[in-house]
Amino acid sequence: MTEIKHSARGGVPLDPAAPLLVVEDLQVEFRLREGVARAINGVSFELAAGQTLAILGESGSGKSVTAQAIMGILDSPPGFVTGGRVLYRGVDLLQLPERERRKVRGAQIAMIFQDALSALNPVFPVGWQIAEMLRVHRGLNRSDAQDQAIRLMERVKIPAARQRARDYPHQFSGGMRQRVMIAMSIALDPVVLIADEPTTALDVTVQAQIMRLLQDLQDEFQMGLILITHDLGVVADVADRIVVMYAGGLVEEADVVDLYAHPAHPYSRGLLDSIPRLDQKGSDLPAIGGLPPNLLHLPAGCAFHPRCPLAQDVCRSGAPPARVELGPGRAAACHFVDQTLTAGRPA
Amino acid sequence: MSQVILRGSALQKHYPIKGGVFRHTVGQVRAVDGVDIELRAGETLGLVGESGCGKSTLGRLLMCLERPTGGQLEILGQDALKLDGKALRRLRRDVQIVFQDPYTSLNPRRTVGDIVAEPFRIHRDVVPRGGVRRRVQDLLDQVGLNPEHINRFPHQFSGGQRQRIGIARGIALNPKVLICDEPVSALDVSVQAQVVNLMRQLQRDLGLAYVFIAHDLAVVRHISDRVAVMYLGKIVEQGDEAAIYDRPTHPYTQALLSAVPTPDPQARDDQDQIVLTGDVPSPADPPAGCRFHTRCWLAQERCSQAEPELSLRSDGVGQHASACHFAAVRSPDQTSAA
Ligand SMILES: Nc1ncnc2c1ncn2[C@@H]1O[C@H](COP(=O)(O)OP(=O)(O)OP(=O)(O)O)[C@@H](O)[C@H]1O
Ligand SMILES: Nc1ncnc2c1ncn2[C@@H]1O[C@H](COP(=O)(O)OP(=O)(O)O)[C@@H](O)[C@H]1O
Ligand code: SF4
Ligand code: SF4
Ligand SMILES: [Mg+2]
Ligand SMILES: [Mg+2]
Numbered sequence: 001m002t003e004i005k006h007s008a009r010g011g012v013p014l015d016p017a018a019p020l021l022v023v024e025d026l027q028v029e030f031r032l033r034e035g036v037a038r039a040i041n042g043v044s045f046e047l048a049a050g051q052t053l054a055i056l057g058e059s060g061s062g063k064s065v066t067a068q069a070i071m072g073i074l075d076s077p078p079g080f081v082t083g084g085r086v087l088y089r090g091v092d093l094l095q096l097p098e099r100e101r102r103k104v105r106g107a108q109i110a111m112i113f114q115d116a117l118s119a120l121n122p123v124f125p126v127g128w129q130i131a132e133m134l135r136v137h138r139g140l141n142r143s144d145a146q147d148q149a150i151r152l153m154e155r156v157k158i159p160a161a162r163q164r165a166r167d168y169p170h171q172f173s174g175g176m177r178q179r180v181m182i183a184m185s186i187a188l189d190p191v192v193l194i195a196d197e198p199t200t201a202l203d204v205t206v207q208a209q210i211m212r213l214l215q216d217l218q219d220e221f222q223m224g225l226i227l228i229t230h231d232l233g234v235v236a237d238v239a240d241r242i243v244v245m246y247a248g249g250l251v252e253e254a255d256v257v258d259l260y261a262h263p264a265h266p267y268s269r270g271l272l273d274s275i276p277r278l279d280q281k282g283s284d285l286p287a288i289g290g291l292p293p294n295l296l297h298l299p300a301g302c303a304f305h306p307r308c309p310l311a312q313d314v315c316r317s318g319a320p321p322a323r324v325e326l327g328p329g330r331a332a333a334c335h336f337v338d339q340t341l342t343a344g345r346p347a
Numbered sequence: 348m349s350q351v352i353l354r355g356s357a358l359q360k361h362y363p364i365k366g367g368v369f370r371h372t373v374g375q376v377r378a379v380d381g382v383d384i385e386l387r388a389g390e391t392l393g394l395v396g397e398s399g400c401g402k403s404t405l406g407r408l409l410m411c412l413e414r415p416t417g418g419q420l421e422i423l424g425q426d427a428l429k430l431d432g433k434a435l436r437r438l439r440r441d442v443q444i445v446f447q448d449p450y451t452s453l454n455p456r457r458t459v460g461d462i463v464a465e466p467f468r469i470h471r472d473v474v475p476r477g478g479v480r481r482r483v484q485d486l487l488d489q490v491g492l493n494p495e496h497i498n499r500f501p502h503q504f505s506g507g508q509r510q511r512i513g514i515a516r517g518i519a520l521n522p523k524v525l526i527c528d529e530p531v532s533a534l535d536v537s538v539q540a541q542v543v544n545l546m547r548q549l550q551r552d553l554g555l556a557y558v559f560i561a562h563d564l565a566v567v568r569h570i571s572d573r574v575a576v577m578y579l580g581k582i583v584e585q586g587d588e589a590a591i592y593d594r595p596t597h598p599y600t601q602a603l604l605s606a607v608p609t610p611d612p613q614a615r616d617d618q619d620q621i622v623l624t625g626d627v628p629s630p631a632d633p634p635a636g637c638r639f640h641t642r643c644w645l646a647q648e649r650c651s652q653a654e655p656e657l658s659l660r661s662d663g664v665g666q667h668a669s670a671c672h673f674a675a676v677r678s679p680d681q682t683s684a685a
Contacts, residue, residue: 058535159625173626174398203397203562205623208606212622230535233608237615256612274540276569278607281588284547285569287540291505 012100018090020224021047021070021109021192027083028062028069028248037295039065039079042322043250045243049191050222054235054256056271057245058292063228066245067194070226071111072101088192107137110190114197116181120169126180127153127165133187152183156213175206179213186217193218194226199234211238232275236260241329244268247293247303249322252332264324264332264341266308302335310336352423352523352556353386353409353442359417360404364631376631378404379415380580383657386524391550391557393571393588395564395603397627400577402560406526409558410442411435423523440470443522445513447529452513453501459512460497463487466519473520486515489552491545507538511545518549526558531566543570564607568592576600579630579638582657586667594662596674599639637672645673 028040040062047053055063068074070086072093086093088109093101113119121129130149134140140148146165153161156179169177178198185193195214199207215238218225229235235242235256242259244252244267252265263269270288290307293299302320305311314335323331326341334340358379366373379401386392386409394402407413408420411427420427422438430438443466446452453462463483467474474482484494490511501509510530517525530546531539543566549555561567567574568588575585576599584597595601602621609618623642628634634641640650649672657670 058537175626204564204606205397205603208608208620208622209624211608231608232536232610236610236612237608237618239612260610260612271536272610274537275610276540276543276563276565277610278565278568278592278604279609281568284544285540287544288537289541291507291538292535 012091012096012104014088015090018087019046020049020089021226022087023066023070023084024087025084026066026069026081026086028065028074028079028081030078031080032078032296035296038298039248039295040069041248042084043243043245043248044084044323045241045250045253047192047224047226049224050218052218052225052227052238052240054239054242055226055228055245056230056232056235056242058230060292060295061245062248063230063245064196065248067111067196067226067228071105071109071194072098073105073111106133106190107188108190109192109194110185110188111194111196112178112181112185112198114200116174116177117169119181120177120184122169125166125168126172130165130180130184130187133184137188149183149187152187153180155186155217156180156183157209158183174202175209178202178206178210182210182213182217186221189221190223191221192224192226194228196228197230198227200229200231207234214238232272244271247298248295249303249333251304251334253323254330254332258330262341264326264330264337265334266310266336266340267304268332269340269343270307270309302333310339312336349387349389351385352388353384354421355382355384355405355409355418356420357418358382358384358405358408358415358420360401360408360413361416374631377580377633378630379408380630380633381418382577382580382582384409384575384582386556386558388523389550389554389556390572391559391570393567393574394558394560394577395562395567395574396577397603398562399627399630401580401630402577403528405577406444406528406558406560410444410524410526411439412444436470440466440473440520441522442524442526443517443520444526444528445510445517445530447532450506450509450533453509455501458498458500459487459492459504462501462512463515463519465516470520482519483515486519489518489549490515491541505538507534507542510534510542514542514545514549518553518555521553522555524556524558526560528560529562530559532561532563539566546570564592564604576603579628579633581638581670582668583639583671584667584669585657586662586669590662590665590667594664594667594676596660596662596667596669596676597671598643598645598677601677602642637670639671647673 024044026040026043030037030039043066057063069081127149131145134145134148150161150165158164158179199210239256242254242256243250246267252268273286288307293303299306301317302315305315320333320335322333324337325331360379361375361377363372364374396402408415460483463486464479467479487494492511531542559570571588574588574591575582578599584600602623605621625642628641636651636653637655640646655670655672657668659666660669660674663676
């Protein structure tokens with residue numbers, strides 16, 4: 001049974017009946033010389049086994065910081081988690097001593113990064129790096145670990161894996177390097193995989209290969225996958241559920257089909273409208289005006305108000321409720337949710 | 348049809364690879380390897396292809412930033428490769444460039460006013476000295492920046508605003524052609540839309556022609572009249588935007604387009620994606636025959652022997668240029684073996 005295996009592995013008393021991963025009202029700030037940047041202001045979501053949850057947002061909206069807080073790899077100082085819980089099978093990871101937490105990290109919750117080159121160690125062959133993980137975490141001997149590493153490289157479809165295991169990271173193309181990173185991340189059979197912009201630096205053809213690989217692995221191992229991206233095409237292609245972030249806050253949470261068909265938050269809607277499409281040639285793109293805010297000086301009221309076409313006085317004076325519930329698994333943070341929701345999207 | 352203002356024929360740029368103790372030339376990177384290209388006044392030619400296929404190198408050749416190692420280049424009716432000194436400088440006024448990275452392409456120690464005025468220092472006869480500041484302020488206004496910010500430094504602007512600064516510098520000399528090398532690739536979607544709209548507006552107002560290099564195929568369709576697809580230093584398919592996007596006949600273009608995910612979750616299962624296997628071969632040692640044959644699911648023996656020519660071939664509706672022995676519009680049921 002998987003549940004027993006996990007608790008035995010981590011040594012942490014997990015509750016198999018509890019949801020896989022729950023993030024509750026997460027708060028993160030960076031204490032900088034210029035002031036306090038409130039990078040995450042109350043983000044909540046839930047992830048189930050076998051599910052793909054996309055975190056969508058523009059650069060600086062807090063996607064990576066959210067992932068780092070879950071993984072416990074926040075750059076601290078200056079970064080501090082100032083509130084909230086991260087429940088993995090009922091256990092709050094934020095309360096675990098670092099020793100316990102390290103066992104969960106990598107073994108049960110693994111992460112892949114946008115820039116595989118800087119995430120891998122440049123001075124060791126890639127096969128050795130994967131094997132080393134298996135030796136440390138699994139106690140495999142040198143030759144078993146090496147064999148297992150090669151099997152993993154084959155699993156992520158690296159051609160001539162046995163020979164390539166001896167190569168160094170810089171000898172791989174961007175796409176192949178990302179495969180190495182993925183092989184390493186699945187080495188310990190994690191149950192949660194966080195992929196932070198795994199294909200942003202890659203060509204579309206390579207992106208398609210990597211996304212397909214991730215989906216195959218997820219199907220095979222029933223991992224919960226958190227996919228962080230700003231690419232609305234990738235999200236539409238693979239996500240089950242979506243959370244949209246803006247200026248460190250969660251502005252909308254929805255099922256993927258609902259979000260694209262009926263966005264409830266003006267920002268989600270603006271994003272969807274502003275992307276050019278491959279299958280049509282339009283005139284001007286409906287752009288969102290203005291610029292994302294500076295986190296050191298977040299606007300009063302709703303953080304989106306300076307750019308929002310629907311903004312009223314109430315938006316400037318008071319923050320909207322963090323979650324206006326719109327049905328099971330649907331919520332948005334806006335005073336005028338109904339207006340956006342009923343407006344729908346132009347065909 | 349408008350007049351051709353820029354024409355490259357058999358353009359080639361090979362970079363030597365040095366090796367060994369004596370740094371002898373041991374090979375050549377064929378970054379651009381025989382490209383025919385035409386740009387007409389006021390149009391936008393999109394240039395797409397995977398990383399390393401030679402887009403930026405071609406862009407640099409077209410604006411005389413580098414000399415080709417082979418081929419001809421004609422700009423506004425003049426043989427650009429024969430010109431030098433003053434005549435070349437005069438010609439360069441008409442072909443300007445906007446770079447991808449708004450963070451590194453602007454000198455951090457100079458004010459926005461200095462950056463945008465830079466072309467006027469190189470080409471002193473364009474605006475009288477006393478009129479430069481005024482002209483710079485007009486340019487800032489034209490690209491949607493506050494003219495009062497003329498004394499600010501690049502770091503005081505966001506990515507999208509910095510790209511506007513780069514565009515202001517690019518149009519300062521009233522060029523006929525603007526080479527745009529990934530001008531919106533580093534920007535977020537909402538800001539990208541603003542900059543794309545600005546570029547279209549400027550094109551209408553100033554009658555500029557663009558060579559628009561980008562890897563986002565949807566953005567390229569949106570802005571381009573014609574599109575050229577590059578693979579390993581060569582153009583493999585070229586035609587009107589609708590021909591390339593709706594009726595591509597080259598397998599590489601078909602694969603490239605099919606790999607772009609549709610931003611519509613309900614179309615998820617309809618998408619019939621061709622997933623290419625393997626990496627792009629090295630431009631130092633391109634495959635013989637058709638360069639795409641190592642990754643092409645339609646490849647036959649002939650493909651590794653004879654190089655297909657870029658010539659007009661039928662696309663069902665009309666004809667457009669494609670470099671494949673078996674060029675044909677792909678029928679939906681014809682799924683890939685790859
Ligand atoms: N100065 C140079 N010396 C040697 N090789 C070069 C030089 N400039 C470019 N190359 C090589 O030429 C090829 C084409 O490069 P280029 O920068 O034109 O590609 P690109 O299509 O613009 O790629 P990207 O999408 O990554 O910007 C690459 O293999 C590159 O490494
Ligand atoms: N180590 C750090 N020190 C200071 N600020 C940081 C650090 N890491 C992230 N931030 C800030 O936190 C905010 C969110 O960043 P991030 O999560 O990386 O955004 P993204 O959504 O692009 O992944 C940004 O304003 C960023 O500048
Ligand atoms: S609360 Fe007001 S400003 Fe904020 S998104 Fe809703 S309508 Fe716009
Ligand atoms: S010529 Fe042959 S290998 Fe090249 S694209 Fe056409 S079918 Fe494929
Ligand atoms: Mg990030
Ligand atoms: Mg380039």
